[in-house]
Amino acid sequence: MSRALKPKTIKANLFILAGLVFLLSACVSTMPPSKYQVDEEKALDSHVTLALKYIDSQNRESARHHLRKAFEIDPKSVDATFAMAMLYQLEGEPEMAEEYFEKTLRLDRDYTRARNNYGVFLYSHERYQDAYEQFEAAAADYDYDNRAQAMVNLGRTALHLDRPEKAESVFLQANRLNPAMPTVKYELASLYFEQKNYAEAKNYLDAYDQIARPAPQTLLLGIKLERIFGNRGKEDSYALLLKNRYPYSEEYLEYKQMLEK
Numbered sequence: 001m002s003r004a005l006k007p008k009t010i011k012a013n014l015f016i017l018a019g020l021v022f023l024l025s026a027c028v029s030t031m032p033p034s035k036y037q038v039d040e041e042k043a044l045d046s047h048v049t050l051a052l053k054y055i056d057s058q059n060r061e062s063a064r065h066h067l068r069k070a071f072e073i074d075p076k077s078v079d080a081t082f083a084m085a086m087l088y089q090l091e092g093e094p095e096m097a098e099e100y101f102e103k104t105l106r107l108d109r110d111y112t113r114a115r116n117n118y119g120v121f122l123y124s125h126e127r128y129q130d131a132y133e134q135f136e137a138a139a140a141d142y143d144y145d146n147r148a149q150a151m152v153n154l155g156r157t158a159l160h161l162d163r164p165e166k167a168e169s170v171f172l173q174a175n176r177l178n179p180a181m182p183t184v185k186y187e188l189a190s191l192y193f194e195q196k197n198y199a200e201a202k203n204y205l206d207a208y209d210q211i212a213r214p215a216p217q218t219l220l221l222g223i224k225l226e227r228i229f230g231n232r233g234k235e236d237s238y239a240l241l242l243k244n245r246y247p248y249s250e251e252y253l254e255y256k257q258m259l260e261k
Contacts, residue, residue, distance in 0.1 A: 040074075044074055047069045047070040047080070048067075048077070050062075050063075051063045051064075051070065051080070051083045055083065055090055058090060063083070063090075070083075076107065078104055078107040078111060082100070082111065082113070085099075085100035085101040085103075085114070085118070085121075088100060089121055097121060098121070112137070112138050113144075115135075116134070116144075118134050119133075119150075119153055119157070120153065123153070123156070126160075128157050132154065132161060135151075135154035136154055138153075138154075139153075147177060148184065149183075151170040151171070152171065152181070152184050154170050155170040155174070156187065159191070164195070167187075168188075171188050172188070175188065182208050185204045185205070185207045186204070186208050186217065186218055186221075188201075188204040189204035189208065192204065193221060193225065201221075202225050205222055214241055216242065216250070217251055219238050219239075220242065220251040220252075220255060222234070223235050223238045223239055226238060242255060
């Protein structure tokens with residue numbers, strides 16, 4: 001016949017059991033991830049990275065193959081969801097692209113890269129107020145590697161919303177963040193030209209010319225500026241480059257129309 005346990009013994013045993021449960025749970029929570037988990041994470045990262053590279057090179061089939069593999073590993077992968085938005089954008093499926101951009105931000109509202117790219121998508125569809133909100137959030141992320149470009153995007157959108165003061169402010173800030181960025185120097189030159197601040201416009205265009213190859217829009221702006229300053233030789237130099245390098249551009253057509261006036 002078994003003896004009944006005394007109350008003190010029962011309490012002691014319960015205390016020991018609780019302690020064992022705590023120790024076991026602690027051991028489980030601090031165990032390193034298994035090799036299988038690590039391999040899955042590496043495979044997921046690899047598939048998403050390859051998908052984005054194929055999207056950049058416009059290889060849609062290969063991109064979709066790798067995204068399919070990524071979703072097999074993790075159906076809720078925020079990186080794969082973002083990449084799928086980019087793929088749908090490449091394929092000219094705006095409704096699906098927007099659905100996946102929104103889904104990405106529901107999964108991770110602090111995914112700044114997705115916000116910036118979603119802003120580019122909205123901007124391309126002339127939804128400037130919506131794009132402005134996405135760029136503004138991206139530009140506010142101090143840790144975002146591409147923050148200066150997000151500011152340039154914000155400034156361009158501000159101009160479409162008739163907010164030149166805001167555009168100037170963020171362009172100047174972007175230029176401080178990344179003085180080696182050619183696009184922001186052109187944007188400042190173009191903005192100051194529109195404001196008839198020709199001296200500042202020329203300063204920023206000259207700064208652009210020192211770090212980047214001429215583009216049709218910078219050459220046309222250079223022609224207009226040098227004509228205002230009466231520098232015929234420099235104007236002709238810009239015009240020759242525009243004719244030789246971009247003879248079928250809208251900028252060269254505009255220049256020819258200038259000559260007819």
